Amino acid sequence: MARLLAGLAALLTALCFASDVWAHATLVSAEPADGSVLAQPPKMVQLHFNESVTPAVIGLIDASGKAREVATRAVGQSVLMVLPDDLPQGTQIVSYRVVSQDGHPVAGSLVFSIGAVTGAATPSRDGLVSSLIWLARIGVYLGLFVGVGGAFFAAWIEQGPSGGKAILGALYVGLISAIASLGLQGIDLLNLPVSNLLTIAPWKAALSTSLGPSVLIAIAAMVIARLGWQGPSIRSAWIRSAIAMVGVGLSLAASGHAATASPQWLTRPLLFLHGLSVTFWVGALAPLAAMALQRDSALLWALRTFSSLAVWVVGVVVLAGVVLAVIQLESFRALIETKYGIILSIKLVLVAGLLALAALNRYRLTPAVMRNYENTRPLLQSILAECVLVVAIFAVVAGWRFTPPPRALAAAAKAPLAVHIHTDTAMFQVLISPGRVGVDNFVLQLMNGDASPLNAKEATLTLSLPERGIEPIERNATLGPDGYWHVTNVPLPLRGRWHMRIEALVTDFRKVTLEDDFELR
Amino acid sequence: MSKAAFVAALAVLVATAASAHVTLENKQSSVSSYYKAVFAVPHGCAGSATVKLRVQIPEGVIGVKPMPKPGWTVETVKGKYATEYQHHGSKVSEGVKEVVWSGGKLADDNYDEFIVATFLTGGLKPNTTLYFPVVQECEQGVSRWIDIPKEGQGAHGHDGTSPAPGVKLIPKP
Numbered sequence: 001m002a003r004l005l006a007g008l009a010a011l012l013t014a015l016c017f018a019s020d021v022w023a024h025a026t027l028v029s030a031e032p033a034d035g036s037v038l039a040q041p042p043k044m045v046q047l048h049f050n051e052s053v054t055p056a057v058i059g060l061i062d063a064s065g066k067a068r069e070v071a072t073r074a075v076g077q078s079v080l081m082v083l084p085d086d087l088p089q090g091t092q093i094v095s096y097r098v099v100s101q102d103g104h105p106v107a108g109s110l111v112f113s114i115g116a117v118t119g120a121a122t123p124s125r126d127g128l129v130s131s132l133i134w135l136a137r138i139g140v141y142l143g144l145f146v147g148v149g150g151a152f153f154a155a156w157i158e159q160g161p162s163g164g165k166a167i168l169g170a171l172y173v174g175l176i177s178a179i180a181s182l183g184l185q186g187i188d189l190l191n192l193p194v195s196n197l198l199t200i201a202p203w204k205a206a207l208s209t210s211l212g213p214s215v216l217i218a219i220a221a222m223v224i225a226r227l228g229w230q231g232p233s234i235r236s237a238w239i240r241s242a243i244a245m246v247g248v249g250l251s252l253a254a255s256g257h258a259a260t261a262s263p264q265w266l267t268r269p270l271l272f273l274h275g276l277s278v279t280f281w282v283g284a285l286a287p288l289a290a291m292a293l294q295r296d297s298a299l300l301w302a303l304r305t306f307s308s309l310a311v312w313v314v315g316v317v318v319l320a321g322v323v324l325a326v327i328q329l330e331s332f333r334a335l336i337e338t339k340y341g342i343i344l345s346i347k348l349v350l351v352a353g354l355l356a357l358a359a360l361n362r363y364r365l366t367p368a369v370m371r372n373y374e375n376t377r378p379l380l381q382s383i384l385a386e387c388v389l390v391v392a393i394f395a396v397v398a399g400w401r402f403t404p405p406p407r408a409l410a411a412a413a414k415a416p417l418a419v420h421i422h423t424d425t426a427m428f429q430v431l432i433s434p435g436r437v438g439v440d441n442f443v444l445q446l447m448n449g450d451a452s453p454l455n456a457k458e459a460t461l462t463l464s465l466p467e468r469g470i471e472p473i474e475r476n477a478t479l480g481p482d483g484y485w486h487v488t489n490v491p492l493p494l495r496g497r498w499h500m501r502i503e504a505l506v507t508d509f510r511k512v513t514l515e516d517d518f519e520l521r
Numbered sequence: 522m523s524k525a526a527f528v529a530a531l532a533v534l535v536a537t538a539a540s541a542h543v544t545l546e547n548k549q550s551s552v553s554s555y556y557k558a559v560f561a562v563p564h565g566c567a568g569s570a571t572v573k574l575r576v577q578i579p580e581g582v583i584g585v586k587p588m589p590k591p592g593w594t595v596e597t598v599k600g601k602y603a604t605e606y607q608h609h610g611s612k613v614s615e616g617v618k619e620v621v622w623s624g625g626k627l628a629d630d631n632y633d634e635f636i637v638a639t640f641l642t643g644g645l646k647p648n649t650t651l652y653f654p655v656v657q658e659c660e661q662g663v664s665r666w667i668d669i670p671k672e673g674q675g676a677h678g679h680d681g682t683s684p685a686p687g688v689k690l691i692p693k694p
Binding site: 505 | 575577654656665667668682
């Protein structure tokens with residue numbers, strides 16, 4: 001049995017760390033731009049993200065309110081949608097939902113008008129689904145921290161079944177919530193009504209994201225903890241609860257914003273340690289409260305063991321948490337200026353309260369109980385207050401699911417300047433990085449009018465700044481192994497509206513020339 | 522790159538753009554008639570001697586016969602036309618698509634002409650310009666005279682710095 005569980009744990013580890021370098025995707029620019037009014041209906045809509053994404057659902061609601069079919073294609077970091085050619089005049093809405101590499105769906109809408117603005121409401125995210133996702137997340141935290149953590153405490157520290165009802169209850173809630181969160185993630189991903197939980201599509205979609213392995217590991221951890229509870233011997237309870245604890249750490253490290261921040265060699269182990277320590281700490285609360293209530297004789301021994309370990313565990317929780325927060329936030333101002341930071345600020349306040357209570361328990365109430373065995377009431381009240389704070393922290397942390405961290409937002413701001421030039425014959429996507437005055441690098445993605453790759457023999461980039469009398473600077477592009485044409489180290493010494501001409505030689509006698517302007521700052 | 526080098530690079534580019542092009546000597550011809558296309562080559566590629574000249578024959582131009590040129594080997598590339606043409610009472614569906622002169626050497630400071638006799642079929646649209654894209658290969662480098670202005674911009678549209686030689690088509694008198 002132990003060998004089987006160890007094998008399972010190894011498999012879960014492999015699952016968890018097999019992923020590539022991930023980051024949270026953010027829309028960098030769109031073509032046509034959001035809110036733009038165009039004279040002619042565009043042939044296509046392009047969404048440019050800060051990383052490559054997988055389109056989940058892309059929809060178009062035309063000015064007459066009809067949902068229209070659009071063909072979509074992901075090209076590198078862009079998603080291209082070919083629009084129907086009979087769009088009515090007025091405001092059209094493109095809603096997109098893509099899966100970012102960290103497994104979170106990124107959704108948004110883009111509004112553009114043909115001819116004139118006719119006004120239309122932007123479709124919003126389903127409030128019911130969001131609340132259910134949030135509740136399911138809290139349920140999973142309860143199962144992992146209270147359930148698995150409690151089972152660990154019962155096996156290793158207390159060696160008794162106190163608080164069993166709470167622990168088993170948390171495990172069941174956690175299991176149900178974990179399964180529900182998987183289905184809800186799929187529903188959110190595909191933008192389906194909740195009733196579609198009974199179909200297979202949302203589950204398949206959710207399993208293909210990084211939440212899939214994370215939830216599966218969590219479920220395995222909770223099942224193992226439940227089995228350990230009924231274990232035939234204290235030895236098997238030890239082994240199973242320890243494996244379940246490792247599972248909690250792995251599950252937390254497998255998905256979410258913090259798990260996908262770089263450097264991953266640092267964030268994932270930190271998240272693992274953070275989760276493990278939190279589980280140890282939170283898991284102790286229910287059994288301790290139950291023992292304090294019953295004035296159990298084992299309380300003294302359990303308190304003494306827990307208190308001596310808790311100082312170190314809390315240290316790990318705080319240290320790992322602080323490092324992760326620094327990586328995610330990138331600046332102190334983000335604490336109050338971004339949604340993600342505000343959630344973190346609230347969490348920090350709650351954690352400070354929790355630490356204060358923990359200190360009170362450790363240095364005042366525990367010695368008091370040691371002196372007078374009958375006086376467990378103050379300790380019980382303090383532990384219950386800790387429980388309330390812990391649940392509040394779960395509720396707050398579950399809200400992170402809906403906010404990108406400042407790290408991802410900053411990456412969007414630093415993204416290269418993207419220029420898209422489109423005619424009947426060809427479509428060129430130009431990325432200028434860093435897109436500022438100085439020395440810039442150009443990447444040219446050449447496509448035919450239908451978005452298929454354009455095979456050029458040569459490509460030339462010509463730049464000029466007519467308003468300042470800068471005549472054309474001509475550079476030959478070189479074809480990179482990525483299939484894109486590159487022009488490196490181009491000096492762009494002045495800010496202003498630069499003119500760019502790209503010539504792609506298709507045959508000896510034919511070339512495609514596209515021109516456009518871009519604003520350099 | 523220093524500012525001085527930057528300015529120097531710009532100056533060189535401006536100088537190249539300002540020099541003369543490969544052109545057709547007869548600027549105008551009516552449709553449904555013979556046309557003697559004389560390609561005037563005023564210089565090499567940025568100072569390098571011309572060693573090869575390739576002319577693409579546009580659709581609608583048939584009966585192509587290049588004039589042999591002492592010191593040069595002339596070759597033609599044949600292929601299918603997009604449609605069938607009537608020529609001297611018979612149907613023509615394939616013919617010369619490209620004429621290539623090679624093996625010679627035309628120094629940058631010399632001038633020369635390369636000649637092709639053609640027939641402009643009646644299907645060509647009068648009051649437009651018919652372009653003959655030319656690729657000039659030199660000892661060092663290539664100049665491609667292949668820029669064709671977009672419709673509506675006219676023959677002097679300023680798109681491209683290497684315009685293809687063109688002839689203005691006029692209605693048959």
